[in-house]
Amino acid sequence: MLRLFETHKVRKQQELSGLWDFAKTDSDEINPAYSYQLPVPGCWEMHPDLLTYRGKGQYRTFVNIERKSAIRLEFKGVSHTAEVYFKGILVAEHYNAYTPFSTVINDVEPGRHEIVVKVDNSFSEKSSLHIPNDYYTYGGIIRPISIEEIASSYIERIAFTPEKVNGVWQAEVEVITSNLAEKDMPITLKGLLDEHPFDIGTTTIPAKTNGMSLTKKIIFGDVTEWSHEKPQLYLLDIQLFLEEQEFPSDDLIERVGFRTVTTKNERIQINDKDVVLKGFNRHEDHPLVGASFPLQLMIHDLDLMIDMGANSVRTSHYPNDEIFLDLCDERGILVWEENHARGLSLEQMQNPYFAKQCDVVNREMVENHYNHPSIIIWAILNECASNTEEGRIHYKTQLEQIRSLDHSRPLSFASHHRDKELCFDLVDIVSLNLYPQWYGDEDPGDLVDASRLWANQLGGNGKPLIMSEFGGDGFYGFRSPTKVKGSEERQVDIIEKNLEAYTQRDFVSGMYIWQFCDCRVTEEGSWPLMRAQTQNSKGIVDAYRRPKLAYSTVKKYFKEATEHVKTEPS
Numbered sequence: 311m312l313r314l315f316e317t318h319k320v321r322k323q324q325e326l327s328g329l330w331d332f333a334k335t336d337s338d339e340i341n342p343a344y345s346y347q348l349p350v351p352g353c354w355e356m357h358p359d360l361l362t363y364r365g366k367g368q369y370r371t372f373v374n375i376e377r378k379s380a381i382r383l384e385f386k387g388v389s390h391t392a393e394v395y396f397k398g399i400l401v402a403e404h405y406n407a408y409t410p411f412s413t414v415i416n417d418v419e420p421g422r423h424e425i426v427v428k429v430d431n432s433f434s435e436k437s438s439l440h441i442p443n444d445y446y447t448y449g450g451i452i453r454p455i456s457i458e459e460i461a462s463s464y465i466e467r468i469a470f471t472p473e474k475v476n477g478v479w480q481a482e483v484e485v486i487t488s489n490l491a492e493k494d495m496p497i498t499l500k501g502l503l504d505e506h507p508f509d510i511g512t513t514t515i516p517a518k519t520n521g522m523s524l525t526k527k528i529i530f531g532d533v534t535e536w537s538h539e540k541p542q543l544y545l546l547d548i549q550l551f552l553e554e555q556e557f558p559s560d561d562l563i564e565r566v567g568f569r570t571v572t573t574k575n576e577r578i579q580i581n582d583k584d585v586v587l588k589g590f591n592r593h594e595d596h597p598l599v600g601a602s603f604p605l606q607l608m609i610h611d612l613d614l615m616i617d618m619g620a621n622s623v624r625t626s627h628y629p630n631d632e633i634f635l636d637l638c639d640e641r642g643i644l645v646w647e648e649n650h651a652r653g654l655s656l657e658q659m660q661n662p663y664f665a666k667q668c669d670v671v672n673r674e675m676v677e678n679h680y681n682h683p684s685i686i687i688w689a690i691l692n693e694c695a696s697n698t699e700e701g702r703i704h705y706k707t708q709l710e711q712i713r714s715l716d717h718s719r720p721l722s723f724a725s726h727h728r729d730k731e732l733c734f735d736l737v738d739i740v741s742l743n744l745y746p747q748w749y750g751d752e753d754p755g756d757l758v759d760a761s762r763l764w765a766n767q768l769g770g771n772g773k774p775l776i777m778s779e780f781g782g783d784g785f786y787g788f789r790s791p792t793k794v795k796g797s798e799e800r801q802v803d804i805i806e807k808n809l810e811a812y813t814q815r816d817f818v819s820g821m822y823i824w825q826f827c828d829c830r831v832t833e834e835g836s837w838p839l840m841r842a843q844t845q846n847s848k849g850i851v852d853a854y855r856r857p858k859l860a861y862s863t864v865k866k867y868f869k870e871a872t873e874h875v876k877t878e879p880s
């Protein structure tokens with residue numbers, strides 16, 4: 311399954327899921343002896359021979375093309391470096407597991423064609439973001455792949471930006487198109503919002519051009535807004551007509567919602583109404599599937615979060631699977647989505663590949679996930695060197711890049727630098743990762759009060775404040791009358807004290823527990839020494855989603871205790 315809705319009615323699209331040939335090999339040759347068949351999507355660590363394999367592998371499948379046409383291959387996620395070969399020719403290269411990429415191959419003859427994907431999940435200097443870390447970089451084609459037959463002029467993507475002007479909903483609809491032909495192509499673009507037609511306009515795409523954009527502001531008027539309380543969605547179907555033609559030659563369907571996100575007076579607003587974000591940091595990780603989630607497990611995660619009363623999730627520490635985001639759109643879960651980076655020191659940020667690799671992730675994250683109404687915050691660089699002048703340059707560059715791609719959502723980053731932070735002035739929302747009662751003995755109330763002062767003094771005055779991480783280990787099933795660290799009882803105390811402090815303070819606009827589920831960490835580096843069982847055990851449910859004692863504590867606070875705060879419009 312690629313998405314929760316059909317994205318094309320005109321363009322022919324097929325998902326390439328299934329069993330692919332696989333070889334564990336570091337040979338540069340294409341097509342070694344394939345000794346396995348592995349599921350795509352999937353993580354190779356799920357195979358008994360490859361449980362801890364870090365290195366290179368090759369996947370192969372065949373596709374049947376019925377008539378001569380251009381084809382587009384889209385990969386939703388390959389972990390972490392991919393080289394794609396079509397009939398033995400390199401057609402795409404990509405780094406970073408968690409963002410989609412695509413390639414177009416022109417004039418493909420009818421027949422059976424081979425696709426080979428070389429995949430590498432090893433750590434090296436060339437990989438600045440996937441490093442040994444407090445989560446696991448799996449190997450494989452972890453998200454779905456699609457193959458599409460495209461017309462010579464086609465729609466690359468749509469950016470839908472809703473806005474309410476004088477009480478009336480309108481939206482800027484930007485359609486980005488491409489022309490593969492040798493001659494200029496006059497085209498007309500038309501839209502349908504559910505069944506209601508509207509015109510976008512006519513233009514000519516010059517020969518051999520991509521990234522051609524046509525934008526129109528449309529007044530929609532009579533629509534129901536999207537909110538976390540009532541997540542109303544609409545299908546937005548854009549059709550491309552070649553000159554004079556009666557039937558569309560291409561289309562792209564997105565699912566959109568009418569909502570605005572703003573920040574003012576230390577608060578976050580959805581549709582001008584203050585909201586307090588209550589939720590979890592979540593790694594896409596499960597012992598049975600690694601980072602390659604089927605729909606059922608995504609739904610199960612959301613069901614558990616919603617059962618505890620959460621209204622929000624932070625995609626720590628990378629862009630998430632689009633199907634998960636589709637589910638958040640449907641269920642009204644507000645999403646903090648962030649680029650891929652965790653805990654990089656200044657030295658790691660000085661890696662020569664770092665700036666370029668972040669630039670690509672940021673663009674792919676925003677462009678691909680732009681239309682999800684559930685995403686209300688873009689964030690970058692969790693716990694990196696934002697306390698240094700040189701680090702600040704990276705934060706500034708990346709935040710400016712994201713703002714240039716999307717001016718409609720507030721920006722943030724999660725900092726652990728307390729009063730040494732240098733970048734609060736660059737964002738709309740100040741967010742802090744502090745672990746009172748776990749890494750230190752501080753009182754969460756005192757610490758959150760101090761956080762507000764640091765924010766005020768360091769460029770975050772008037773901005774909303776989010777406690778973006780707090781929590782403590784709780785080993786599933788480990789009970790202790792003395793409530794020692796690591797016991798489920800101690801985790802209950804830690805979560806209780808933190809939530810008690812944050813839910814009582816009006817100036818706290820959000821709280822994300824670290825973390826939803828236990829997750830695997832890398833064996834390389836020093837992580838196993840810090841993480842018993844080679845896992846981060848701060849989950850409120852364990853890796854298999856069995857609730858720990860703290861589950862009901864969270865439920866008590868998320869479902870009941872925050873209802874009194876910030877329900878009035880600002």
Ligand code: ADA
Binds near residue numbers: 693779
């Ligand atoms: C951090 C970090 C998380 C996780 C957490 C912990 O601050 O952002 O990824 O490592 O701490 O468990 O210590």
